[in-house]
Amino acid sequence: MSGIAVSTTINGDEVEYLCQAEETLLDVLRDRLGLTGAKEGCGTGDCGACSVILDGRLVCSCLVLGAEAQGARVETIEGMAQGDTLHPLQTKFLEHAALQCGVCTPGFLMAAKALLDANPDPTEEEIRFGLAGNLCRCTGYDKIVRAVQDAAREMNGG
Amino acid sequence: MQYERPGTLQDASRLLVETQGTAFILAGGTDLLVRSKSDDFEADLVVDIKSVDGLEDVRETAAGFTIGAAVSCAELGAHAELKAAWPGVVEAANLIGSAQIQSRCTIAGNLCNASPAADSVPALVAAGARAVVTGPDGTRTIPVEDVPVAPGETSLGKAEIIAAIELDKRPPRSGDAYLRFIPRTEMDIAVVGAGVNLTLDEAGTVKSARVALGAVAPTVVLVDEAADAIVGTKLEDAALEKLAELCSAACRPIDDKRGTVDFRKKVAGVLARRAARIAYDRAGGA
Ligand SMILES: Cc1cc2nc3c(=O)[nH]c(=O)nc-3n(C[C@H](O)[C@H](O)[C@H](O)COP(=O)(O)OP(=O)(O)OC[C@H]3O[C@@H](n4cnc5c(N)ncnc54)[C@H](O)[C@@H]3O)c2cc1C
Ligand code: FES
Numbered sequence: 001m002s003g004i005a006v007s008t009t010i011n012g013d014e015v016e017y018l019c020q021a022e023e024t025l026l027d028v029l030r031d032r033l034g035l036t037g038a039k040e041g042c043g044t045g046d047c048g049a050c051s052v053i054l055d056g057r058l059v060c061s062c063l064v065l066g067a068e069a070q071g072a073r074v075e076t077i078e079g080m081a082q083g084d085t086l087h088p089l090q091t092k093f094l095e096h097a098a099l100q101c102g103v104c105t106p107g108f109l110m111a112a113k114a115l116l117d118a119n120p121d122p123t124e125e126e127i128r129f130g131l132a133g134n135l136c137r138c139t140g141y142d143k144i145v146r147a148v149q150d151a152a153r154e155m156n157g158g
Numbered sequence: 159m160q161y162e163r164p165g166t167l168q169d170a171s172r173l174l175v176e177t178q179g180t181a182f183i184l185a186g187g188t189d190l191l192v193r194s195k196s197d198d199f200e201a202d203l204v205v206d207i208k209s210v211d212g213l214e215d216v217r218e219t220a221a222g223f224t225i226g227a228a229v230s231c232a233e234l235g236a237h238a239e240l241k242a243a244w245p246g247v248v249e250a251a252n253l254i255g256s257a258q259i260q261s262r263c264t265i266a267g268n269l270c271n272a273s274p275a276a277d278s279v280p281a282l283v284a285a286g287a288r289a290v291v292t293g294p295d296g297t298r299t300i301p302v303e304d305v306p307v308a309p310g311e312t313s314l315g316k317a318e319i320i321a322a323i324e325l326d327k328r329p330p331r332s333g334d335a336y337l338r339f340i341p342r343t344e345m346d347i348a349v350v351g352a353g354v355n356l357t358l359d360e361a362g363t364v365k366s367a368r369v370a371l372g373a374v375a376p377t378v379v380l381v382d383e384a385a386d387a388i389v390g391t392k393l394e395d396a397a398l399e400k401l402a403e404l405c406s407a408a409c410r411p412i413d414d415k416r417g418t419v420d421f422r423k424k425v426a427g428v429l430a431r432r433a434a435r436i437a438y439d440r441a442g443g444a
């Protein structure tokens with residue numbers, strides 16, 4: 001198959017793939033690499049279900065071309081847990097029942113991780129603004145905000 | 159579609175000159191890649207400018223700031239000196255979209271997308287920002303308000319690229335501000351946007367001002383008469399009232415689901431007045 005040859009790093013592993021110019025990073029992750037954690041909710045940057053971290057910054061993978069990942073570092077939900085040990089955000093999402101159908105959850109977790117990486121002790125308002133690019137049709141958001149607050153508390157040692 | 163990621167402006171421009179088909183410049187892609195998903199979109203070539211040498215940073219020079227066209231709005235928000243000098247421009251840029259969008263979107267892209275509601279554009283126009291345009295015939299520097307000519311249309315030639323946006327060094331006692339009205343608190347398109355930039359004299363009187371409105375006409379509106387109404391004042395109530403009136407009068411808005419003509423006119427005045435107040439406080443006026 002012809003295509004653009006891309007070498008990138010995904011969750012710490014070097015990965016090479018071929019993709020077409022019009023394919024998004026989301027298409028590549030899901031359809032070529034079998035990393036189906038990132039979801040397509042809208043495909044237009046509105047819902048955040050496809051969120052991944054690209055070179056340290058949260059992005060919508062539906063608005064990044066697969067070819068743009070050349071030489072980049074990509075972090076996806078699949079890299080969040082360390083083996084069987086869940087990330088504190090994942091644990092708190094479970095404890096607080098911050099998900100129902102779960103379609104939005106990988107995106108929220110990546111967005112929350114990016115938020116806490118940049119701001120380890122956010123206010124409730126900062127959390128709500130930080131997660132404004134992620135939509136959830138099920139939870140009403142409150143449980144998600146509580147889970148992120150609790151995870152931040154735990155990660156800050158208290 | 160062909161994807162290219164050139165390393166120099168010359169190569170980028172050459173790719174655009176040589177292509178026979180439809181070509182697009184790709185910066186953050188937050189407009190272009192959304193458009194690319196519609197059925198009537200066709201592109202033969204996409205030239206990604208994020209690896210072009212010299213476009214990736216904000217430089218502070220004796221004359222002011224040069225913001226490379228590939229700098230994301232998130233990076234603008236993290237630039238302490240730029241934020242201190244031009245808080246209105248930076249707050250406008252940081253209103254665009256969500257955290258995800260901020261990571262990618264650029265002010266040059268916001269300008270070139272030529273949406274009447276583009277948030278950073280009124281702030282840039284009020285700031286007197288310039289676009290450095292590079293093309294096959296060399297480089298020219300133009301006021302940002304000369305870039306959008308109609309919704310979705312710019313004055314740029316086929317192979318022209320905005321390499322940077324320039325902002326002047328600030329005289330003492332200067333301030334700027336941008337406010338927009340949206341029905342929600344985040345993630346929405348401006349119904350009205352207002353940018354005000356002013357400089358005070360030692361007594362706190364407005365010495366010079368620029369006022370620009372977004373989303374109230376096909377392109378951004380620079381309202382000279384509204385700026386004139388506050389020059390020579392200390393933003394007393396009468397001056398602010400006049401500013402608001404002239405801003406409302408300068409609007410040529412449309413009716414749509416986001417707001418009626420009357421509502422937009424009214425809100426333009428209100429926002430301009432509030433933005434002027436904030437700019438004045440930032441300039442150190444009492
Ligand atoms: C979910 C979502 C929310 C949004 N919210 C807002 C908002 O609140 N306010 C707002 O104003 N906008 C908003 N936008 C629109 C968009 O994010 C902005 O217009 C953004 O600034 C575009 O920048 P970009 O770098 O991503 O542009 P791109 O998509 O890369 O490019 C936009 C256009 O400009 C051209 N172009 C880009 N760079 C150059 C250059 N250097 N020289 C010449 N031409 C160039 C491209 O060819 C294209 O036609 C939103 C978009 C999304 C998806
Ligand atoms: S699928 Fe990317 S933002 Fe909705």
Ligand code: FES
Pocket residue numbers: 098099100101102103104105135136137138139
């Ligand atoms: S849990 Fe169903 S969309 Fe969020």
